Amino acid sequence: MERTNDSILTEFVLVGLSAHPKLQTVFFVLVLWMYLMILLGNGVLISVIIYDSHLHTPMYFFLCNLSFLDICYTSSSIPLSLDSFLTGRKRVSFSGCMVQMFLSFAMGVTECVLLGMMALDRYVAICYPLRYPVIMSKGAYILMAAGSWISGLVDSMVQTSLVMQLPFCANNVINHLVCEILAILKLACADISINVISMAGSNVIALVIPLLVISLSYMFIAAAILRIPSTEGKRKAFSTCSAHLTVVIIFYGTIFFMYSKPKSKTSVGTDNQDIIEVFITLFYGAMIPMLNPIIYSLRNKDVKAAVKNMLGRKKSLMDYK
Template structure:
């Protein structure tokens, strides 16, 4: 590699979602509302699980971590985008760009792993109910979460270091609202073959393996539920699984379409739309999917809200 490297690029320009003033105002209100809904909904779930002893179970333990990750996930991109709109400053330093990319995809990996862990938890609960307490021990639950964090951080540390070694051309405009992998690779003047291979195989394995595991788990769950004689019980179980699987397909579908062929031509508008789906929409939907259809969670959330209301009076 030549001595002229990416260190000479001091900053990138994030072009955002739109350059038209009217659209920018509408998008600012929309994304601010979505971010506040995401933060409020997910933090309420974390608080409800922490304060209600009835929710101190493996399922809610994983759900509280998913909610925490989703708040962090949205917070890595949306506040920067909103601040850029208010202040008019769309630039981001090269170290800041790599840092944002690192945290965005650490949380992507964590969402990925936690969805798989939650599918396993439901598989054990439905298919092996008599062994649930002996299999899903507190120690195992903690190990699964800690292991997910370790793998996610190591995975993104590798990709960030590979990105840091690249050289970049004079064009530093990123047609996106955050530092995404694909537009950064397209701006590079270096050979990005190694980066693309690592995205396709190593990162692909990390995404595909949990996705396949989730599908297999829910196929087994569906088969077990189908044996239930009660039609009402079957419908309740299938409707809950269907909601979860809708989020799973939305999350994985957009990520796979974006990152499994990084060297192919990409439409900036389609890439942004897909990124919005998995960075903003999916974290906002999770509280509704996992709480509004759950009686225990709704009861715990009601108590948390009531406590807040009375404490302010």
């Protein structure tokens, strides 16, 4: 553990899969492939939404934000994991760890709030279709998206600043793949009650309130769909929010599984626990961002049509040249 003369911690050591060196190559290839798919899938989705004027609506504006958010979130943590898998370097500077933690936490909170905003958008679209253009004006949905980003950045700034004020006296080994805030708090050699209270408030803002908004929105949406007389009308109404509902279930389901499963009492878990931790981290940090554009593309005829039009136009331009 490296320290300066005044005993200030200068770096952390990430455990990751140190106990499984043979698996590191496998995970490097897997994570690299997933990261490239995330960049490709979300990049294509953003390009399609910007390219096709028919998709310049609040729903696709939020979806564009979600795709950009997934790229930012994975880029804040996956490169660090890839470097660790490939080179075996487990050390990260204190400042580098804080920056990575800040970005990951900010993107995570922003995604929670953004999913809540997307649920509100679907609620207005289905329950108040005639007033939808007025309620969800350009100024309104831009403000909703900006609020999501600001809430994530401010919340993360508060949590990170509180962590940076803590002293780390004896242990700098993080039992995780990345600089995760809960894993870092375990290393502090001071009272973390303020951090615990602050994290509880953050959970209310980032998890409880958005989930409550999503649940209430879909309760009203379900009631509105049931009142539609025709089966075709019910199917069309449900199809407009099925992709978002699928993403919400996977996203929040993974979060609750991560934080509700029993933790090892020791600082370093067993071999099986370490591998399980890695799988859960990868699913939450890489699999979900990779699945999001696939879910929205497969369940959305407008997106598939826009992709075909964009590819068709590019092919025509190439043939013309």
